[in-house]
Amino acid sequence: xxTLPFWRQLRWWLVAGFVSLATxxxxxxxxFTALQVREQTTTQIINQLDSVVELKHDQIRRWLQGGHTAxxxxxxxxxxxxxxxxxxxxxxxxxxxxxxSAQLAAIINNADGYAEGGTPLFTELFIYNSxxxxxxxxxxxxxxxxVSRQPFFEGSLLEPRTQVPYYTLSTGExxxxxxxxxxxxxxxxxxxLAGRLDMRTLGQIMIExxxxxxxxxxxLVSREHNYLLTPSRHAENEQNRAYHSQGIEAGxxxxxxxxxxxxxxxxxxxxIGSYRWVPELEAALLAEVNQVEIDNQFSGTARFxxxxxIGAALIxxxxxxSAATDIARPITTLTAxxxxxxxxxxxxxxxxxxxxxxxxxGAAFNHMADELQATLDGLEQRIAERTHELAQxxxxxxxxxxxxxxxxxxxxxLSATVRELSSPVLPLVDGILAMPLIGVIDTARAAQLQEAxxxxxxxxxxxxxxxxxxxxxxxxxxxxQALLKAADATRLLGAEPxxxxxxxxxxxxxxxxxxxxxxLVSQPDLQAGLRYALEWRGSKRAxxxxxxxxxxx
Amino acid sequence: MFHRNRRPTPLLACMLxxxxxxxxxxxxxxxxxxxxxxxxxxxxxxxWIHEYSSAGFHAAERGGHFAAEGxxxxxxxxxxxxxGYIEPxxxxxxxxxxxxxxxxxxxITARAAGRPIVAIASVLQRSPTAVIxxxxxxxxxxxxxxxxxxxxxxxxxxxxxxxxxxxxxxxxSVVRQVERTSFGVEPLMEGExxxxxxxxxxxxxxxxxxxxxxxxxxxxxxxxxTYDFVLFTTEELINTRPELVERLVRALTxxxxxxxxxxxxxxxxxxxxxxxxxxxxxxRRLRATIPxxxxxxxxxxxxxxxxxxxxxxxxxxQGALNRSIxxxxxxxxxxxxxxxxxx
Numbered sequence: 001x002x003t004l005p006f007w008r009q010l011r012w013w014l015v016a017g018f019v020s021l022a023t024x025x026x027x028x029x030x031x032f033t034a035l036q037v038r039e040q041t042t043t044q045i046i047n048q049l050d051s052v053v054e055l056k057h058d059q060i061r062r063w064l065q066g067g068h069t070a071x072x073x074x075x076x077x078x079x080x081x082x083x084x085x086x087x088x089x090x091x092x093x094x095x096x097x098x099x100x101s102a103q104l105a106a107i108i109n110n111a112d113g114y115a116e117g118g119t120p121l122f123t124e125l126f127i128y129n130s131x132x133x134x135x136x137x138x139x140x141x142x143x144x145x146x147v148s149r150q151p152f153f154e155g156s157l158l159e160p161r162t163q164v165p166y167y168t169l170s171t172g173e174x175x176x177x178x179x180x181x182x183x184x185x186x187x188x189x190x191x192x193l194a195g196r197l198d199m200r201t202l203g204q205i206m207i208e209x210x211x212x213x214x215x216x217x218x219x220l221v222s223r224e225h226n227y228l229l230t231p232s233r234h235a236e237n238e239q240n241r242a243y244h245s246q247g248i249e250a251g252x253x254x255x256x257x258x259x260x261x262x263x264x265x266x267x268x269x270x271x272i273g274s275y276r277w278v279p280e281l282e283a284a285l286l287a288e289v290n291q292v293e294i295d296n297q298f299s300g301t302a303r304f305x306x307x308x309x310i311g312a313a314l315i316x317x318x319x320x321x322s323a324a325t326d327i328a329r330p331i332t333t334l335t336a337x338x339x340x341x342x343x344x345x346x347x348x349x350x351x352x353x354x355x356x357x358x359x360x361x362g363a364a365f366n367h368m369a370d371e372l373q374a375t376l377d378g379l380e381q382r383i384a385e386r387t388h389e390l391a392q393x394x395x396x397x398x399x400x401x402x403x404x405x406x407x408x409x410x411x412x413x414l415s416a417t418v419r420e421l422s423s424p425v426l427p428l429v430d431g432i433l434a435m436p437l438i439g440v441i442d443t444a445r446a447a448q449l450q451e452a453x454x455x456x457x458x459x460x461x462x463x464x465x466x467x468x469x470x471x472x473x474x475x476x477x478x479x480x481q482a483l484l485k486a487a488d489a490t491r492l493l494g495a496e497p498x499x500x501x502x503x504x505x506x507x508x509x510x511x512x513x514x515x516x517x518x519x520l521v522s523q524p525d526l527q528a529g530l531r532y533a534l535e536w537r538g539s540k541r542a543x544x545x546x547x548x549x550x551x552x553x
Numbered sequence: 554m555f556h557r558n559r560r561p562t563p564l565l566a567c568m569l570x571x572x573x574x575x576x577x578x579x580x581x582x583x584x585x586x587x588x589x590x591x592x593x594x595x596x597x598x599x600x601w602i603h604e605y606s607s608a609g610f611h612a613a614e615r616g617g618h619f620a621a622e623g624x625x626x627x628x629x630x631x632x633x634x635x636x637g638y639i640e641p642x643x644x645x646x647x648x649x650x651x652x653x654x655x656x657x658x659x660x661i662t663a664r665a666a667g668r669p670i671v672a673i674a675s676v677l678q679r680s681p682t683a684v685i686x687x688x689x690x691x692x693x694x695x696x697x698x699x700x701x702x703x704x705x706x707x708x709x710x711x712x713x714x715x716x717x718x719x720x721x722x723x724x725x726s727v728v729r730q731v732e733r734t735s736f737g738v739e740p741l742m743e744g745e746x747x748x749x750x751x752x753x754x755x756x757x758x759x760x761x762x763x764x765x766x767x768x769x770x771x772x773x774x775x776x777x778x779t780y781d782f783v784l785f786t787t788e789e790l791i792n793t794r795p796e797l798v799e800r801l802v803r804a805l806t807x808x809x810x811x812x813x814x815x816x817x818x819x820x821x822x823x824x825x826x827x828x829x830x831x832x833x834x835x836x837r838r839l840r841a842t843i844p845x846x847x848x849x850x851x852x853x854x855x856x857x858x859x860x861x862x863x864x865x866x867x868x869x870x871q872g873a874l875n876r877s878i879x880x881x882x883x884x885x886x887x888x889x890x891x892x893x894x895x896x
Contacts (some may be wrong), residue, residue: 031758132776141693144721147778149679151849166849169679169753170771172841224849239839241812 010331011324018320023313030305037301041294042272043335045259048211049274049287056218057203057278057285059436063121063197064162064178064280069162070107070121071180071195079103083191084184086135100127101143108138122195127182129191130157135524139411147194150431152177156192164282165199165222165229167240174229174239176281200228206230215290220262220283221248229283234265245380251275251284263288335367346373423449431463432533433495434526446482454484457493464533465490468526470501480515487520496521496536499527567613588741593790593797596627596650597784598641603826607654608819609676609846613808614790615822622800628826642670651790652801653884657780657864658709660875662882665874672884674802674854676782676809677845679773681752682713685741688766692748695721695770701747702729704740707777710750712871717777719772719870733834738763762834779864780856783884791885802888805853806853813843854889855866 020281034283057389082100104125132148146508148154156179162209174443184190208217220229225314226242246261256276262268330352337350426434462529487497599607619626631639639797641653642663687691704712718725738759740746760767820836861880866872
């Protein structure tokens with residue numbers, strides 16, 4: 001049996017079928033689960049980001065609260081008295097101013113109670129009077145400056161204020177100032193105590209990746225020109241540049257929410273982000289993680305399911321192969337047996353022991369083979385018998401043929417005799433021969449007739465030959481020719497041919513055919529012929545007959 | 554004077570209906586023409602060459618804000634010609650151009666001289682003028698200048714320094730003022746002087762570029778402030794074409810907003826006017842300028858009366874002005890106020 005290419009082999013088809021059956025539903029389930037898991041992961045990450053935003057906002061509020069508490073605490077100290085005095089007589093060089101400045105510096109240095117996470121709360125503290133002139137400052141360089149046109153000045157004499165962060169013009173640094181009015185002994189506002197918050201603390205609050213993945217980032221974007229208020233985790237992004245993203249715009253528009261969008265970087269990175277408007281800073285607070293984090297978290301589940309799928313596929317392939325082999329082996333056996341039977345080994349039987357449909361097929365096959373063998377054997381027997389019969393019939397036929405042949409040769413001899421007998425030449429009287437012709441004359445008989453006639457003329461030294469055609473039913477041109485030839489030959493031998501016995505219908509035929517028998521003496525019958533012959537012989541002895549054509553009638 | 558576009562010639566006038574008909578036939582779906590029907594040609598005399606300081610104007614032109622207001626604007630660069638410094642006030646009053654840029658002190662001085670010009674917008678909200686020293690010079694306050702030398706150009710810069718020292722009660726007799734001889738920062742870098750009066754957006758950046766960390770005593774931090782880039786025009790134009798002035802101011806504030814939003818693109822626009830400029834250097838200077846354009850609590854193009862008063866006070870104290878003028882006529886917030894919110 002020729003080997004089939006593997007893609008036509010049943011067993012591989014079955015293996016492929018088993019594997020597909022095992023993996024396709026699994027793949028569908030895995031895919032569906034994957035989508036769900038991904039969605040859940042996204043929701044989980046968003047929830048995480050939302051809590052981070054909440055946490056950071058809370059930290060910012062506590063940080064600002066801490067700043068105001070510190071300012072309030074400072075104002076409760078004796079500095080207030082000195083400030084009141086100074087406010088009425090601003091003289092930066094006055095000893096009181098120096099003392100007050102030293103005290104403010106001490107408050108800065110003595111960070112206890114004001115610091116958050118180890119970083120200082122303020123970089124400097126200063127007091128300005130109602131004209132905005134700085135009358136005391138922890139940083140001597142600030143003394144004498146006029147803050148009346150600084151953004152934090154407006155309203156700072158009326159109530160505690162938190163100025164949103166801005167970039168200073170002189171240093172270009174991001175700064176944030178909180179203020180509390182300084183009131184004199186009579187409750188009159190004489191100036192304000194200002195604290196310049198240490199922005200590193202805000203940066204620290206924002207950069208701590210509380211519960212965020214590796215790519216996580218929390219940052220603040222100011223409404224003022226979309227600048228960053230806290231450093232980007234990506235060093236190439238300067239703070240004082242305008243940054244835009246869907247999250248930033250939404251946050252700056254006062255919305256709180258979350259979404260999947262491209263972040264502020266160039267080129268933008270797809271992130272999951274949570275955003276919130278922080279009114280205290282007039283900024284958008286954003287917490288974002290790279291969207292690949294979804295896949296990172298998801299990849300564990302994915303790996304497990306992929307392994308499961310591969311395992312299932314392998315098991316299915318093995319089961320498929322085994323089942324296919326079980327099915328294919330008896331079929332192959334059956335095919336081989338059929339092949340051998342076809343080659344003539346009629347006693348060959350398929351050895352199939354399986355008890356199932358294929359076993360039944362094997363049994364049926366064997367039964368069929370038995371039947372086939374029986375039929376073929378019977379057929380051969382009958383052929384042999386028939387062959388024997390045929391041989392016998394043949395021999396009989398041969399014998400009949402031999403007999404037939406013998407009979408035929410006898411008939412030939414008989415025929416020659418008949419032929420001889422059919423053209424007799426009879427000597428009537430001396431010198432006169434008669435040749436009575438009976439029956440149909442064909443070419444062979446004509447030749448024989450001529451031969452016999454000439455032989456008789458010579459033998460009998462005949463002078464006249466009477467050719468009697470009374471017994472010839474038909475004279476055609478061929479017979480006429482033969483008669484003329486015979487007559488000519490007769491004359492050559494010196495004898496005279498006389499045609500007798502022309503019947504009227506014969507004469508009619510001869511005339512109808514246009515035959516010329518004028519060279520022949522014709523007599524109506526043998527009797528007349530004989531008479532003529534005798535006369536001719538007698539006259540011959542005297543005179544030759546006058547006319548051969550004269551008929552006695 | 555400004556020029557309206559000339560009327561179409563008779564030939565054009567004949568062909569126009571045909572062209573319109575064809576257009577209408579070819580593009581039936583086309584909407585109404587977006588370009589305003591009015592188109593005014595105006596000229597602006599800048600106070601310096603095409604560079605970052607005029608970025609707002611470049612951005613307004615290249616960003617299409619002038620065109621959107623129906624303005625065809627010719628930006629003429631200033632600086633020095635063979636006849637000396639091109640004085641924008643002279644150029645505008647001569648009628649060659651309609652608008653110009655000058656400092657608030659120049660405008661006050663011109664008004665005092667009876668010249669009818671009016672300030673309509675200020676590009677910067679704070680003066681970039683500062684006493685600049687090396688960070689390690691030990692100079693941290695104006696008082697520290699006592700016993701040191703300061704290089705300063707006469708005129709506006711000197712008035713600012715004098716006002717600063719006076720306000721801070723610095724003993725001017727022990728501050729050695731030296732006339733600045735170069736635009737560069739070399740005298741300071743080479744130790745010839747201890748400080749110089751310059752602009753944080755120019756000399757300050759220049760020092761950083763040369764590897765020296767500067768220290769600024771920004772005049773505005775000490776309540777000494779003025780407007781150095783003020784857009785002005787003639788009283789006549791304000792009276793006859795107030796809507797034209799308004800359109801220009803609105804376009805300029807949009808240009809300034811564009812500069813702040815995207816300094817890199819703004820520098821590209823500036824470079825399109827002057828390709829010889831060093832892109833990076835210009836960008837650094839522009840970045841330093843942006844905080845002065847729009848410090849918190851201010852609005853683009855705006856001007857405050859107290860800064861004008863401060864400027865006049867300074868001029869009076871320094872003897873550059875011998876009598877007060879009516880500042881209410883020297884500047885008007887009418888046009889910038891109308892542009893608020895449009896940027």
